[in-house]
Amino acid sequence: xxxxxxxxxxxxxxxxxxxxxxxxxxxxxxxxxxxxxxxxxxxxxxxxxxxxxxxxxxxxxxxxxxxxxxxxxxxxxxxxxxxxxxxxxxxxxxxxxxxxxxxxxxxxxxx
Numbered sequence: 015x016x017x018x019x020x021x022x023x024x025x026x027x028x029x030x031x032x033x034x035x036x037x038x039x040x041x042x043x044x045x046x047x048x049x050x051x052x053x054x055x056x057x058x059x060x061x062x063x064x065x066x067x068x069x070x071x072x073x074x075x076x077x078x079x080x081x082x083x084x085x086x087x088x089x090x091x092x093x094x095x096x097x098x099x100x101x102x103x104x105x106x107x108x109x110x111x112x113x114x115x116x117x118x119x120x121x122x123x124x125x
Contacts, residue, residue, distance in 0.1 A: 020088055023077050027058050027088075028095050030074045035098070040065040045074070045096075047089070049104030054080040061101075083111045 027045075035043055046059040058074040077088065089100060105117035 020084065020091070023075065023079075023088055024091050024095070026075045027092060031060055031096060031098065034060045034062070034072055036062075038064065044099040044101055045092070046071070046101045046103060047085075047105075049102070049108070051104070054078075056080070056085055082108065082117075086110050086112055 031045065041062055041064040043060075043062045046061050048057045048059065050057055056077040058077070060072045060074050061069060063069045077085070079085075093100070102118040106120075108117045109115060110117055
């Protein structure tokens, strides 16, 4: 069952990303994953910023399975489907269960 839940989460995130990704010149695009320990969820956002303009952030999906193993698998599958950069917010002291690498290397300005 967990595999089908992951594939649904993955499909929602990826399909919404594809709709928003316009490939406009001089524009940066990335996916942001925010840890929400209060609601025990992970929130995915599609961010874009054209040179000289303000950041646009669009919510993509909320993942309610608050488990780092699950998130690690979901991110691995998402990276197979897209080459967009994935940034993390709120994960400064956490490590991926499989590789034990830090999830977020430095504190983001938004934290």
